[in-house]
Amino acid sequence: MREVLSRVKLLIAGEHGLVVEFGNVISPEINGLVQQLTRQLNSSAITGIIEVVPTYRSATVYFDPLIINRQTLAQIITQLLGDMQPHDQNQLNPRVVRVPVCYGGVFGPDLEFVARYASLSTQEVIALHTSKPYLVYMLGFTPGFPYLGGMSDRIAVPRQEKPRQKIPAGSVGIGGYQTGIYPIESPGEWWLIGRTPLKAFNPQSQNPFLVSAGDYLHFSDITIDEYFKIRRAVDEGTYILEVSAL
Amino acid sequence: MITITQQGEYTTIQDQGRWGYQAYGMPVSGAMDRYSSQVANILVGNSPEAALVEMTAAGAAFKFDEEQLVAVCGANMQGEIDGRPVENWSAFVVPRHSELRFSTALSGYRAYLAVRGGIDVPTVLGSKSTCPRAKVGGYEGRTLRQGDVLYVGQAIVSPAKPYWLHPQYIPHYSEEVVLRMILGPQDNMFTTEVVDAFFSSVYKVTQQADRIIYGLKGPRVKPIGKADIVSDAMCQGAIQIIANGTPVIMTADHQTTGGFAKLGSVIWADLPFLAQAKPGDAITFACVEEQVAIDALQIESNQYHEIVNLAHTKK
Numbered sequence: 355m356r357e358v359l360s361r362v363k364l365l366i367a368g369e370h371g372l373v374v375e376f377g378n379v380i381s382p383e384i385n386g387l388v389q390q391l392t393r394q395l396n397s398s399a400i401t402g403i404i405e406v407v408p409t410y411r412s413a414t415v416y417f418d419p420l421i422i423n424r425q426t427l428a429q430i431i432t433q434l435l436g437d438m439q440p441h442d443q444n445q446l447n448p449r450v451v452r453v454p455v456c457y458g459g460v461f462g463p464d465l466e467f468v469a470r471y472a473s474l475s476t477q478e479v480i481a482l483h484t485s486k487p488y489l490v491y492m493l494g495f496t497p498g499f500p501y502l503g504g505m506s507d508r509i510a511v512p513r514q515e516k517p518r519q520k521i522p523a524g525s526v527g528i529g530g531y532q533t534g535i536y537p538i539e540s541p542g543e544w545w546l547i548g549r550t551p552l553k554a555f556n557p558q559s560q561n562p563f564l565v566s567a568g569d570y571l572h573f574s575d576i577t578i579d580e581y582f583k584i585r586r587a588v589d590e591g592t593y594i595l596e597v598s599a600l
Numbered sequence: 601m602i603t604i605t606q607q608g609e610y611t612t613i614q615d616q617g618r619w620g621y622q623a624y625g626m627p628v629s630g631a632m633d634r635y636s637s638q639v640a641n642i643l644v645g646n647s648p649e650a651a652l653v654e655m656t657a658a659g660a661a662f663k664f665d666e667e668q669l670v671a672v673c674g675a676n677m678q679g680e681i682d683g684r685p686v687e688n689w690s691a692f693v694v695p696r697h698s699e700l701r702f703s704t705a706l707s708g709y710r711a712y713l714a715v716r717g718g719i720d721v722p723t724v725l726g727s728k729s730t731c732p733r734a735k736v737g738g739y740e741g742r743t744l745r746q747g748d749v750l751y752v753g754q755a756i757v758s759p760a761k762p763y764w765l766h767p768q769y770i771p772h773y774s775e776e777v778v779l780r781m782i783l784g785p786q787d788n789m790f791t792t793e794v795v796d797a798f799f800s801s802v803y804k805v806t807q808q809a810d811r812i813i814y815g816l817k818g819p820r821v822k823p824i825g826k827a828d829i830v831s832d833a834m835c836q837g838a839i840q841i842i843a844n845g846t847p848v849i850m851t852a853d854h855q856t857t858g859g860f861a862k863l864g865s866v867i868w869a870d871l872p873f874l875a876q877a878k879p880g881d882a883i884t885f886a887c888v889e890e891q892v893a894i895d896a897l898q899i900e901s902n903q904y905h906e907i908v909n910l911a912h913t914k915k
Contacts, residue, residue, distance in 0.1 A: 365785035368865030369893035407622045407833040414833035493625040494857030563624040
């Protein structure tokens with residue numbers, strides 16, 4: 355931990371951006387430090403910081419250089435890093451968000467292909483996919499799109515070579531060692547195994563984004579009847595998100 | 601009330617962007633040419649952040665229900681009111697029931713139409729900017745079409761009247777653009793020879809010169825190893841080197857994160873010139889220190905104040 359912190363790099367991304375790079379790999383430990391720094395910067399309300407964007411292994415701070423200069427910002431960040439304690443990571447208190455998914459059928463047209471590729475039954479694929487919560491390393495690609503880590507390699511299937519032009523919002527897919535949700539209709543090359551009735555991006559809602567970086571997301575298997583029941587509740591604004599502690 | 605009578609090539613409503621949601625993958629959006637859009641707002645007495653119309657390549661036409669003070673800045677799209685030409689970079693009155701019509705850009709690529717009071721569309725996540733990819737903001741989250749009706753807002757910060765901007769504040773758009781840039785954050789993935797070659801090369805803007813990305817055609821910029829990195833954030837103006845060594849520049853609606861190395865970033869003061877570059881234009885890059893970028897921002901900020909003051913005092 356101390357060793358990681360001693361290797362942190364502060365990089366320039368234009369005159370408005372400062373990248374705090376903790377490492378070069380995807381790991382929950384490094385990402386935990388990213389989340390920790392992001393939270394500290396967000397809660398310390400430093401004048402001149404526009405926003406902080408956490409990613410796998412770095413946090414990019416956007417700032418107004420006419421309000422705060424890079425040296426001052428770098429000093430503040432160095433101080434925050436110096437005060438970071440290994441045990442602090444346990445105090446991130448991540449939320450686990452339950453994401454109901456209706457697997458297979460029209461919602462998951464590639465479930466059988468994934469099962470065949472993995473030499474498993476479709477039920478086994480679902481069981482593996484829903485077996486544990488996935489860390490949301492970061493959001494990007496489209497609004498609300500979570501980059502999840504920790505999927506079982508037993509259901510890893512190489513991405514499709516030709517992306518589908520239109521993947522419906524809510525689709526849950528697998529591509530390589532990754533899995534995730536498409537929050538808005540977009541092109542994509544993942545294999546579609548199911549669909550969630552929740553909206554991962556809902557600009558009309560009080561909480562427009564289903565998850566934040568640092569949360570965990572736990573898929574759970576629902577029937578098609580439950581899908582439509584939840585969907586109605588989501589549309590009426592009465593659905594209560596199931597959130598628990600890790 | 602303003603009715604769109606001709607939609608133009610790519611017409612959207614923009615303000616100064618949707619900041620604060622990049623952590624959720626939400627693009628910033630906002631006017632591609634920050635300078636022209638802010639000056640247009642200033643000329644009609646709006647806050648510089650007011651929502652206005654951005655037109656690309658070939659402009660739209662607007663039928664006005666009521667008399668309005670409007671301003672046009674940026675690309676010269678040969679505006680006319682009922683057939684009579686209007687002056688670019690000026691504020692003027694559009695009489696009731698008349699039509700303001702734009703055609704092809706003669707110089708530059710993007711023009712801004714500001715209306716006194718601003719365009720009144722709902723604020724979504726803190727901004728009125730259209731992001732068609734996310735279907736949010738502006739007019740139903742999409743580009744304007746013939747028959748759409750826009751309403752004019754109330755928020756006005758200062759008095760205004762017909763006014764011609766002093767020529768010293770009018771930028772010159774050339775077909776050969778020099779963009780200043782700052783190296784980083786992944787410039788260490790390229791040899792000095794490759795970086796030197798990049799700065800001494802001329803790149804042509806490809807057909808992809810949109811609100812997401814500017815494609816460039818020219819010598820490849822080969823990284824030392826592979827071009828991909830563990831995805832991190834990327835800002836507007838970032839020059840990303842994609843897998844085959846081709847540089848591309850991120851513009852207003854770009855993805856918030858990306859997995860290719862970024863050689864550097866175009867400085868903010870020069871982004872308006874990038875926004876006015878059209879397919880086929882030549883771009884060269886000049887490497888500068890950060891202080892140059894900050895000084896240029898300060899000059900730009902001072903200019904806004906000067907224009908505000910002049911617009912108020914001129915009889």
